[in-house]
Amino acid sequence: MAKTNYLGMTLNERLFTAGILDEFDAAIDDNNRARVVELLGSVEVDNPHGIADSLLGSGYVCWFCGEGIEQHGRQALAIGLSDLWSDQCDEPPTQIIYAHFDCAQKRMGGSSMALEQVVLFPPAPET
Ligand SMILES: [Zn+2]
Structure with a gap:
């Protein structure tokens, strides 16, 4: 053919x-x-x-709930994971995962710390 x-x-x-x-x-x-x-x-x-x-759509899928992440929808995170003790100090191999902020907040509750929404999504400065 x-x-x-x-x-x-x-x-x-x-x-x-x-x-x-x-x-x-x-x-x-x-x-x-x-x-x-x-x-x-x-x-x-x-x-x-x-x-x-x-x-x-963007193709970003929430690590926790498995739903798509819309750019102008819920707050969302890119979370980089790497070997803390990597000897490649400048740029250790990193895995990036994506998540809705509220899903991450729920599922990544620390023993003594929490994800800080105000740090990650600071309010827009007043004009
Ligand atoms: Zn989610």
């Missing part, structure tokens, strides 16, 4: 031509990011991850 030339086609035209438009719509409905990216890649779009982000 000849390779399809997708140049100059819109995304919908590409998906239709490839016969995967319904499958693509189903993947969007299911919020199946991996499948969306895969289908976009199969019709040779330049930036499948970027397009998936714009169709499905």
Whole structure:
């Protein structure tokens, strides 16, 4: 079978031509990011991850509750984890996890300390 030339086609035209438009719509409905990216890649779009982000949202998922994190929704955190004693002092390997602030506050209650909302989300200075 000849390779399809997708140049100059819109995304919908590409998906239709490839016969995967319904499958693509189903993947969007299911919020199946991996499948969306895969289908976009199969019709040779330049930036499948970027397009998936714009169709499905940022892709940030709360570590604790598993729900998506909206940029202008609830307060949210990026939490960096690394080996405290790493000998790579400047930039130790770090894992970043994302969480709604209220989920993190509930689940990361310390024995004697708490997450400090006022430090993490200082009130906007008055103008
Ligand atoms: Zn959450």
